[in-house]
Structure formats: structure tokens, C-alpha cells
Amino acid sequence: MCISDCAVRKWVRIFKGENPRETVLRDRKRSGRPLPASDTAYREKVECMIRANRRVKQKEIADEIDISKERVHHIVTTVLCYRKVSARWVPRQLTVEMKARRKDMFTQLLERYNAEGEAFLQSILTGDESWVHHYDPECKAQSMEYRHKTSPCPRKFEVVASARKVLFTVFWDMEGVVHMGFLEQGQTVNSERYISTLRALKLRLRRVRRDKDSILQHDDTRPHTSRQTQDALRQLELTTLPHPAYSSDLAPPLTIICFPNSRST
Structure with a gap:
């Protein structure tokens, strides 16, 4: 297995750190464990955003409350038990x-x-x-034919011009x-x-x-x-x-x- 010259140079810069004479082999200090996204505060924020706009996207919720989109999906579908459905067409709007x-x-x-x-x-x-x-018109069962896997799929027309x-x-x-x-x-x-x-x-x-x-x-x-x-x-x-x-x-x-x-x- 060969490593590119660019990757080797990148690793050298990482190990040297700010001081070229000092080799850093330990992990740098980080911000710590991320906050849990399923606590009551986040649930209430997501609930309020959904009630305010039923068409809000999960990406918009994640950007607004500063959590990942995966956690927003978990809160919406699992914790709050929401599901996104399409509107149903009806003939008329009754007065x-x-x-x-x-x-x-x-x-x-x-x-x-x-x-x-x-x-x-x-x-x-x-x-x-x-x-x-x-x-x-033929139903689906009546139009069934024996074909090989490489054979083209048969077609039937719902509307005939003549x-x-x-x-x-x-x-x-x-x-x-x-x-x-x-x-x-x-x-x-x-x-x-x-x-x-x-x-x-x-x-x-x-x-x-x-x-x-x-x-x-x-x-x-x-x-x-x-x-x-x-x-x-x-x-x-x-x-x-x-x-x-x-x-x-x-x-x-x-x-x-x-x-x-x-x-x-």
C-alpha cells in the first residue's frame, strides 16, 4: 500500500503542531460532549415550529435551533410522532x-x-x-406473459386512439x-x-x-x-x-x- 506525498506532508504538519520542534501525539481539547437533542427544551421548540408552519422542512428546523438534521428527524418522527402527508384533492370547496x-x-x-x-x-x-x-380493456392478470429477464417488458395502452x-x-x-x-x-x-x-x-x-x-x-x-x-x-x-x-x-x-x-x- 503506497501513501501519496501530499498525505505524508499533511500528517507531518499535524504531528508537528504550531511549534515545528514539538511533536503532538495527544488529542487537543474539544468543546466536549454535544448536548442531547431529545430533551424537553428541544422537543418544545420543534413542536412550536411545526405548529406555526405545518410545511416547515427538517433542515430549516435544524438550522433554527442549531442541532443536526438527524436529531430533528428523530424528534419529529419518534418523539413527537409526526408524519408528513400530502393534501387530498376534493372536487369543490363548500361554503x-x-x-x-x-x-x-x-x-x-x-x-x-x-x-x-x-x-x-x-x-x-x-x-x-x-x-x-x-x-x-384487459386487466393486469389477463395481460401477463412468459418472458426472459433480457426480454422487453410488454406494454398495454389504457386509451386507444381509434x-x-x-x-x-x-x-x-x-x-x-x-x-x-x-x-x-x-x-x-x-x-x-x-x-x-x-x-x-x-x-x-x-x-x-x-x-x-x-x-x-x-x-x-x-x-x-x-x-x-x-x-x-x-x-x-x-x-x-x-x-x-x-x-x-x-x-x-x-x-x-x-x-x-x-x-x-
Whole structure:
């Protein structure tokens, strides 16, 4: 093993010290043992900084209270039991009035369930629309292939350029699907189109749910809440459940009910 000339000269300067004639073989005096970073004082300082700024970085805490970043990580994760999480995306920011209206409607639904029981749930008829593709995408298990380690990984495409999609409308209750239909090419969902769907739904209910009173539950989109649609609902004698704004979580997912083995967007 050979040592470079630069390293030898550096060691010589260290051993000689300030006085070239004196050789220093003992450790120089140091500041001593570092202060423990997990005592109560440091914990309180870290706690105050986190409460003041929930997005503060561990490096900023270490620079502020003059301790190592590793000790800050230990205090934050082990001593204080904090963990950094990302914000969750939500569709809308509800105002105070929206929250109050949502609470009132949920209270009404809960009181009605307490009064009627399971009969109330069995009478709910949910309607929804969703875009579906003209083909069934393969799941992960269906696309598995035997390959060598050096072989390229197979790829599948979630969206195909030539694939077309169509708007699918479905109504269902606890017993199953009651009515479904697809939007014709070139048409859009407006009040007139939705009213024709409600008329077909009423005829279907007379055949398959003759001895049961159904309560329609749909969202608050414009074709569902327009004046023409409300007049048609009264003429067809279809009662609806109150649905607050931006409350898509009230209805069960359409994919799970109608497409248990496929995906829809």
C-alpha cells in the first residue's frame, strides 16, 4: 500500500503542531460532549415550529435551533410522532351555506330512515350517467406473459386512439338494474333528452316494480334540475330525494354496480 506525498506532508504538519520542534501525539481539547437533542427544551421548540408552519422542512428546523438534521428527524418522527402527508384533492370547496344545507338534508334522510327502516332504502332508485368505451380493456392478470429477464417488458395502452366511447345511462335499486340506455350518436344530454329517459323509466317501473313505490335519486346537474324536468317529474308522479350540491358520494359507484369486471371513465 503506497501513501501519496501530499498525505505524508499533511500528517507531518499535524504531528508537528504550531511549534515545528514539538511533536503532538495527544488529542487537543474539544468543546466536549454535544448536548442531547431529545430533551424537553428541544422537543418544545420543534413542536412550536411545526405548529406555526405545518410545511416547515427538517433542515430549516435544524438550522433554527442549531442541532443536526438527524436529531430533528428523530424528534419529529419518534418523539413527537409526526408524519408528513400530502393534501387530498376534493372536487369543490363548500361554503358555509352549502355545508348547512348538506347537514339539513342528511338529517332529513336519517330521520326518514329511522322512521321507515329498510323499506326506505329498498325504495330508492338511483340514476347516473357515465362514459364507457366500445371495448373492454384487459386487466393486469389477463395481460401477463412468459418472458426472459433480457426480454422487453410488454406494454398495454389504457386509451386507444381509434376507440370510441358512448354515454351510458342506468337506473338501479337494491334488487338490481331497472333501466339502462345509451345516448345516440350526435346527441347531447339536455332537459328534453332526460325527460324522454324518465318517461321510458316510468314505463319500465310499471312492468318490473309494479307493487313498489320508487323514490328517484339523481345528482344536481342542469338537465336534472331544470324547470322542464321538474314539471315532467310531477306529471310522471316521480318523487325525488333531496340532493345537495357537489355530493356525488351519496350514490354508490356506477362502475361497481354495472361493470364489476371492467372499467369506465
